Amino acid sequence: MFYREAGDFKTTYSADNQTFPIKIDRVGYYVALVVAFLIIPFMINDYWANAILMPFLIYSIAAIGLNILVGYCGQVSLGTGGFMAVGAYACYKLMTSFPEVNIFFHVLLSGGVTAFVCILFGLPSLRIKGFYLAVATLAAQFFLVWLFNRVPWFYNYSASGQINAPERTVFGVPVTGPNTEAWATYLFCLVFLVICAVIARNLTRGMAGRKWMAIRDMDIAAEIIGVNPLKAKLTAFGVSGFFIGISGALFFALYLGAVEVGEAFGITKSFLVLFMIIIGGLGSIFGSFAGAAFLVLLPVVLKVVGVDMLGWPTDIVAHLQLVIVGGLIVLFLILEPHGLAQLWRVAKQKLRLWPFPH
């Protein structure tokens, strides 16, 4: 009954090629955009912005980036934390060196810098695969964190080695620094997320995405049918790095405001983003959103239920949280290895037939 093409006539090629060919999907997409842009900014408060929505938006960008690399191109990466750090430190250096330039361009440029670094560390992928590549990107993770801790130029020689985001404005409204309004930072991140998601969606539907998937499914066969593995793999690293860099820059400048590289961008961050795309669904843009939402919301929900509603001691709730998150990950991998995105696909299939399954 739902999600049917019936009655939705396409009369042009562009209509046939659109992102959401099914009407109900399209309507849902526009409704989500309207809610996100026109309703939430008027209802948001500091707690919702800083505890739930901002991390969700920023991790979604990171998850989309990693999903392009791991889910679409099949190149396992454990360097996400390090690449986010590149984005954050690039943003910091740009913000402090060129204070007159708008922060919007700084964030885009930090994505560019990260894309470059990511391509550099992607070079070994031309020779090694699978676990060995994972180890190579793990080296990137440790090297980058060490670098930002070791070379004082990156943190402008501050005594503590911390980087702090100075105040920057967009159209006169502060988006970084302490005097920000919740709606401003939220909208700034949302704009980036929407741009990134649209780019990622269209890249993966087009030639570039098909090349990546060909490499992922079988690289030798892909090479035989004319896919250049050098170009395909390096573009995947580059695009992925661009998104991860943007998320790192936003994570530092808008969300945390002050960052210490070892603590904020350590190996745990790499694993967290990897878990997001595994739980959400490899090779799916929707999955990146679902995974990020799941791993951002779950701890908050558990805390609200455990501490605020049931009044349990905080340490017991914190330990329970580890147990529950770990248990759910295992459960998910057993029951639905393709993640939340696959659950959604199955639900859609069922909805098409409902209420007459035969």
Place this chain on the structure above:
Amino acid sequence: MKTKFATMAVAAVMAAAPAMADLVFPSLSYRTGPYAAGGIPFADGYADYFTLLNERDGGIGGVPTRLLECETGYNTEKGVECYESTKGEGALVYQPLSTGITYQLIPKTTADGIPMHTMGYGRTSAANGKVFSHTFNYPGTYWNGASGAINYLLDENGGDLNGHKIALVYHNSAYGKEPIRTLEELQKKHGFELSLLPVDHPGQEQKSQWLQIRREKPDTVLMWGWGVMNQVAIQEAANIRFPMENFIGIWWSGAEHDVLSAGAKANGYKALTFHNVGRDFPIFEDIQKHVVDTGKAAGAGDQVGNVLYNRGMYAAMLAAEAAKTAQEIHGTADITPAMMRDGMEALSITEDKMAGLGMPNFGPSFDVSCENHGGPGLVGVTQWDADSQTWSLISDFAETDMEVIGALIAEDSNAYASENNIEMSCN
């Protein structure tokens, strides 16, 4: 979606019903993770003191206190979430017990008008109240600690440290890097040699650092460690047979759990402190009677009298005294965060006051002023006795080199002020 609505409903209820009837003290504690060993006793001490006030005196100035505990795991992201979720409840003062979270909260608390007290940690230059209006770090800072350690060494070595070799083993983070600049300045002044040995989070792997110490044979090792790093360092020092009496830790590296695992070999290890240690204070009888015996002790209730428990209790005492001062200044028992800030700025701790609270000679006497949020910076030295398993104070609370530290504080805080366009207050 259901859970989403449930959390939304809970958040709405929390936002709609700010309990104005009591004084709210949030405790951003960490009872999990690699730093829990230090976080638990501090959080217990902090909670127990407020419980004691409620049970014995009916709160502060007749208004009961309410402790909001939020688990951060020493993680800055969770720290932000805890801050945002508690600030709406009328939180009077934040004490995050983490230098990383402190750096994050300094601009946020200033913008929200809530004071923050970072007792013996955080950003040292926040001692300059002209720049950091809402951040306090009395009674002492890391730079006092660094200078205090050097002064102690000067005393031990007859006032001359020329050619003396000092190695600093530090947690490779904002926290551990704090003393470096002060030590470098003092190095110029006193002519000792300084070598820096960073240890990465969480600090379980220190073989190479201690190998280097074994090779370089420094006369003294200073340590800025926290959490599991302390135990490992003391064990490694024992393994290379480094003389423990020449090994001095900062106040965050000198609690029972840090030295117990190395057993008898840790005997003689020293640590700095800015408050007294041990259980020989009348207040512990009250805590035993009103808190422990009534089953209201925080956590497992087994930390009473430990070094970090005392520190948590001391932090709570200073917060409660500041709240009392605020009540007197503003003539109302139901104070706001802005009033609390005034109270902290006018706080005066005297020996009589501490004796009256059952904590005679527990810490230094000091007055906070608008310009000086850092207190007098008096530093004492404690030593571990492995036989009796006790820490004891082996020196007086001594002055530190405020000439050097004051200049550094002015330099760093002015740089912060110009970076963030802050106008100097206190005029």
